[in-house]
Amino acid sequence: MNPIWCLGGAVWDRKLCLLSAPVQASSNPVRESSSPGGVARNVAHNLSQLGLNAALLSAWGDDAAGALLRMDCLRQGLNIDAVITVADAATGAYTAVLGADGNLLLGLAQLDALETLTPARLLRSQAARARAPLQLADLNLRRDTLATWLAEERQGLAVLLAVSEPKMASLPEDLSRLDLLIANSGEWWAAGGNSELARRGLQRALVTQGAQGVRLGEWRAGHWKWQTLPALPLSQIRDVTGAGDAFAAGVLAALASGQTDWAAAARFGQRLSQVCLQSLHSVAPEITPALLNELEKPDAS
Ligand SMILES: Nc1ncnc2c1ncn2[C@@H]1O[C@H](COP(=O)(O)OP(=O)(O)O)[C@@H](O)[C@H]1O
Numbered sequence: 001m002n003p004i005w006c007l008g009g010a011v012w013d014r015k016l017c018l019l020s021a022p023v024q025a026s027s028n029p030v031r032e033s034s035s036p037g038g039v040a041r042n043v044a045h046n047l048s049q050l051g052l053n054a055a056l057l058s059a060w061g062d063d064a065a066g067a068l069l070r071m072d073c074l075r076q077g078l079n080i081d082a083v084i085t086v087a088d089a090a091t092g093a094y095t096a097v098l099g100a101d102g103n104l105l106l107g108l109a110q111l112d113a114l115e116t117l118t119p120a121r122l123l124r125s126q127a128a129r130a131r132a133p134l135q136l137a138d139l140n141l142r143r144d145t146l147a148t149w150l151a152e153e154r155q156g157l158a159v160l161l162a163v164s165e166p167k168m169a170s171l172p173e174d175l176s177r178l179d180l181l182i183a184n185s186g187e188w189w190a191a192g193g194n195s196e197l198a199r200r201g202l203q204r205a206l207v208t209q210g211a212q213g214v215r216l217g218e219w220r221a222g223h224w225k226w227q228t229l230p231a232l233p234l235s236q237i238r239d240v241t242g243a244g245d246a247f248a249a250g251v252l253a254a255l256a257s258g259q260t261d262w263a264a265a266a267r268f269g270q271r272l273s274q275v276c277l278q279s280l281h282s283v284a285p286e287i288t289p290a291l292l293n294e295l296e297k298p299d300a301s
């Protein structure tokens, strides 16, 4: 079966979780952990843990962190044939400072290697990607690369996943060939919100709102039609890192399994983020093929 392609960031995550309330301009005791991260890589990793075939297009450095990422991706069964190893840039790194309640206080991202993923380099994998049932690109990628990606000939669906409010600046001008944008509400408004995104040709969006659930928006007859899906109950949040990526992976997994109802796909995304939020890992090891049994049947929607 053709893999689901994930294009974008693959980095090392370092998470520093405060043990008590933060004190500014002072040293604060933390619990530290590190793991492979990067939005596109996280999505591909979630998909492969579900037992689905996933391929990654990214760039990392020719250094120790890049070698570890490579080994980890191969261990996860990801197809990394298209990943570029860059000689003159360091592997990307993301440092998150989390409060004692697991919520993000500050995130610091360095993804210099991805700047080498130019439109010309993207096109080298076009033939392999053109027949994919689904392609997801994250907004770590350069704006010109994303615009080229959206303009490519393809058979499957194209999904764009936001990464952070500052990186909404990479959103291409023409979104008319995009099938779905997934963003949290801060990212949605950072990109200009309802009218601006409709002006650019966007027709479908999933806007996640943390504990307030998810809004599914469809642009029809000159208006956004919104449907709100309430958040699933949570007994505890251990670490929010990766919840948005788990959500996107759940949406893709549902679509790849034949689900044509976008709301049902979003509900499966919420189920995966629920599992992720209760885990200390960016990609929860509890995400396994057994979860696919919870997918709503396409004809039951
Ligand atoms: N406090 C919460 N309670 C319940 N679900 C949550 C909570 N925070 C996040 N989620 C789930 O995780 C998804 C992604 O989280 P969100 O914070 O909206 O995105 P991001 O992590 O990309 O900023 C949400 O749509 C929701 O399903």
Ligand SMILES: O=c1[nH]cc([C@@H]2O[C@H](COP(=O)(O)O)[C@@H](O)[C@H]2O)c(=O)[nH]1
Binding pocket: 009, 010, 011, 012, 013, 036, 037, 038, 039, 040, 042, 094, 107, 109, 111, 140, 163, 164, 167, 240, 241, 242, 243, 244, 245, 246, 282
């Ligand atoms: O500019 C970026 N910030 C953060 C990430 C990644 O985002 C992930 C967490 O995403 P979220 O909690 O939004 O699902 C982390 O693994 C981190 O590596 C990224 O790719 N690019």
